[in-house]
Amino acid sequence: xxxxxxxxxxxxxxxxxxxxxxxxxxxxxxxxxxxxxAYGIDLPTADRIAKEIASAAKEGTQICLVIGGGNIFRGLxxxxxxxxxxxxxxxxxxxxxxxxxAMQNALENLGCETRVxxxxxxxxxxxxYIRRRAIRHMEKGRIVIFAAGTGNxxxxxxxxxxxxxxxxxxxxxLKGTGVDGVYSADPKLDPKATRYDRLDxxxxxxKDLRVMDASAxxxxxxxxxxxxxxxxxxxxxxxxxxTGDGVCTIIGAVGGEKGR
Numbered sequence: 001x002x003x004x005x006x007x008x009x010x011x012x013x014x015x016x017x018x019x020x021x022x023x024x025x026x027x028x029x030x031x032x033x034x035x036x037x038a039y040g041i042d043l044p045t046a047d048r049i050a051k052e053i054a055s056a057a058k059e060g061t062q063i064c065l066v067i068g069g070g071n072i073f074r075g076l077x078x079x080x081x082x083x084x085x086x087x088x089x090x091x092x093x094x095x096x097x098x099x100x101x102a103m104q105n106a107l108e109n110l111g112c113e114t115r116v117x118x119x120x121x122x123x124x125x126x127x128x129y130i131r132r133r134a135i136r137h138m139e140k141g142r143i144v145i146f147a148a149g150t151g152n153x154x155x156x157x158x159x160x161x162x163x164x165x166x167x168x169x170x171x172x173x174l175k176g177t178g179v180d181g182v183y184s185a186d187p188k189l190d191p192k193a194t195r196y197d198r199l200d201x202x203x204x205x206x207k208d209l210r211v212m213d214a215s216a217x218x219x220x221x222x223x224x225x226x227x228x229x230x231x232x233x234x235x236x237x238x239x240x241x242x243t244g245d246g247v248c249t250i251i252g253a254v255g256g257e258k259g260r
Contacts, residue, residue: 020244021171023062023138026053027161028176030071030099032232039071041102049176050106052238057112057143061242064134064144064168066161067103069095089153093120096157100147101125113142119151119160131167138168155215162216166223173225174241175212176232181249182211199251217251226252 028049035042057063072095097118104114115137116126126147127133137144149160158175165173182204185193201221205214211229220227230241230248240246 021061021242023168023170024064024172024174024242025161025165025168025170026063026065026174026176026238027158028065028067028232029178030068030095032176032178033067033099033102034071041071041099043102043106046102046106047109048235049232050103050110050112052236053143054107054110054112056238056242057141059239059242062138062141064138064146064164064170065100065103066146066157066164067096067099068157069093069099071095072098086153089149089155090120093148093151096149097122097126097147100145103145107143113140114145115142116145116147118147120148134164135168156213158212158216159219162212162219162225165225166219170225173220173227174238175227175229176238177211177229178231178233180231180234180247182209182229182251184209196249199249201252204251211249211251220252224252226250 032049033041033046035045053063053065069092073091097116097120100116100118104116107114115134117129117134117137118126119129121128129146129148129151134144134146146160146164149155149157150163161173161175179187181195181197182199183193183195187193187195199209201217203209204211204217211217212227217227228241228248228250230246231237234240234246237246241248
C-alpha cells in the first residue's frame with residue numbers, strides 16, 4: 001500500500017479520525033494570545049487558536065478551557081514589585097476573565113456555542129462557576145471556558161486547570177505552550193536541552209522541571225489524569241495531539257494505560 005493510499009484510507013475511515021480523548025481540558029497561557037505583540041491580545045492569534053478548538057469540538061471531543069492572564073497582568077510579579085499579594089492575584093484573575101471573553105467571541109464567530117464560567121461571580125458578563133452546570137454544558141456540546149482561576153489568591157491558573165480537569169472528569173489535561181514538550185532545560189537558552197517523550201509525575205516534581213506548579217502536578221497524579229504538553233504555536237497542533245500524531249511530552253499514562 002502506498003503512502004497516498006494509506007492517507008486516503010485514513011481520511012475515509014471514520015474510526016481512524018476518532019479523537020483519543022472523550023473530554024479534555026486545554027490550558028492556554030495568556031502569553032500565547034499575545035502572538036508577536038509585546039502585551040495584550042493579538043486577535044489573529046486568538047482566532048487561529050479558536051479555529052483549532054472549534055475543529056476539535058466538531059470532531060466530537062468535549063472541550064473546556066482555562067486561559068492564563070499573564071499577557072495582561074501577572075499577580076506574582078506585581079507582588080514581587082511591592083504590591084500586596086492577594087490584591088495582585090485578584091487583578092490577575094480579572095485578566096483571565098478578559099481573555100476568556102476574547103476567546104468566547106472568537107469561538108462564537110465560528111459558530112461554536114460557548115459558556116464562560118467565572119469563579120468570581122460577575123453575573124452581567126458571565127455565569128458563576130457551578131460544577132454540575134459546567135458538565136451539563138459540555139454534554140450539550142458547548143465549549144466551556146473557566147475564568148478567574150480558583151477564585152482564591154495564592155493559586156496559579158495551572159492549579160485552577162488541574163482542579164477543573166479533575167472536577168470535570170477529563171481524560172487529559174492538555175497544556176499548550178510555546179515549545180513542543182518538556183525539556184531538560186529552557187531550549188531557547190540551552191541548545192543542548194533534550195525533550196522528554198514521557199515522564200512520570202514524580203520525575204517532574206523531583207527534577208523540578210516546572211512545566212506546571214507542584215500542586216497542579218500532584219493533583220493530576222492523585223486523580224490519574226495525564227498531562228500532555230505540546231506547542232500551541234504549531235498549526236493544527238491540537239488536532240494532532242487529539243488523534244495521537246502530535247509531538248508532545250506525556251506526563252503520566254494515557255488511554256488504556258490509565259484504565260478508563
